[in-house]
Amino acid sequence: MLAEPLRLLLADDEPLALRRIRLALQSIPDVEIVGAASDGMQAISAMRELKPDVVLLDIKMPLADGFEVANAVEDSGGPAVIFVSAYDSYAVQAFETSAVDYLVKPVEFERLASALDRARERRADKNAGRRAEELASVLDALKRESDDREAPRFDREFWIRDRGRFLRVPVIDVDRIEAERDYVRLYWEGRTLLHRETMSHLEKKLDPNVMLRVHRSAFVNWKRLKAVRRDANGRLMAVLESGDEVPVSRAYAQRVMAEMKQRS
Template sequence: MTLRTLIADDEPLAQRRLVIALNKLDDIDLVGTADDGEQALEAIAALKPDLLLLDVMMPGMNGFELLKALEVEDPPAVIFVTAFDNYAVDAFNEGALDYVLKPVDETRLCKAIDRARDRRRTLKAEARVEQLRDVVARLDQARADDLQSPYDQDLWINSRGSVVRVPVKDVRCFRAAGDYVSVQTGTAKHLADDTITSLDDRLDPDQFLRVHRSSIVNLSSVRAIEREKFGAVVLVLDDDTRIRVSKSYKKQTLQRLTHKGSAA
């Protein structure tokens, strides 16, 4: 089954990479490209593609808004091409939509296309329309919920070729690890391509506290405060992890944990 395919992506380099990848596939007929959401809507109406490779973040109209505005009886299968927006995860997991991460891995793209082909083959047009409407409604709600808080609720971490969702509330501590950050939960450790400083800006200060230039702790995970020689302070977490508090963060750390302004 050959899929008539449309690419909607405002990044010229990303668009070229997709064109190159698709031209290697015998069962893909690339019918056009669009640089933004409005162009994509017009192209879908005119070209009636079977498959849409859709960038999430585009100027004017993003990928989610495009899907909401889509009014066709036989909608294309959709694969998001994205750096991953956390409020889209439920839709991806439902299987109604799929995604590939930028920069696009051709093997991952082929797998997503195969799943899109299966959906078109097994679902009637009416069912795909209803499914798409349901997904868009849930995306809108999830996005609204996400925007209510200015702080990260989830982290999405590349791990062995897949993307792992780590709820921020489950993280005991973040620790610098070279060019990465070690993310420690109750059951696992992950390496995130991030920085302590960036995380410090994105985490809820009521829940997390930076205690060292290379460490952030979840306040609810702190089990004990230990004082060592020369006034050094170490936090003991509920899994026995020990986090040293640096001198420059000592006063604010003790104030937060003991609620006493003179605790230092």
């Protein structure tokens, strides 16, 4: 028997935030976006008209903020609420409204999927005894996110347009990245994908503990790096588990060898 899709209403006055959530939701099975609202009053009206299972709700919105919307939800016995905010300072107040989860922008794919799983459980099991367990797990997740924000934030995924759709490509699963004119080419799961980005910009966005820059035109994934050797011409080459070899330029050779020595 097929699972009944989780019907979602999105409420956020930032078009880019809505777009990012929509893209992420494309990779999560058994969800259906039934509507979107750009202010609090629209969100309340849409909830009453569309009767979604879950509303992904921004806090700072025109006309009515997220808490006013959430209170209207509770008063009408409406959908489960997942707050999505650029600030973590509202978390305690959010859970006073019986929110299912509280996600901090930019929302990580895994956290979004986890929040929706929790909403499914809430829909399937109305037992109030689960509330304490849910709250404890969410607060643990918020603490981890807070700790992560104290460290540099790096992109964990690419969203690549491919044949009229968007592919979610986790950075940790990419074998290597090479420059190609105004693009970069990602080597991922036996195929290659073009992504419009510069190498210098990528270096700021990628975790050096995941992607090691070995050349002005190349990154390699640490987990895929098998060895470093010199070829017949004396050039330093990064040897990947796939058997592919990527040149290591003189400008990066010292850094690469130092990192290899430290990790070994």
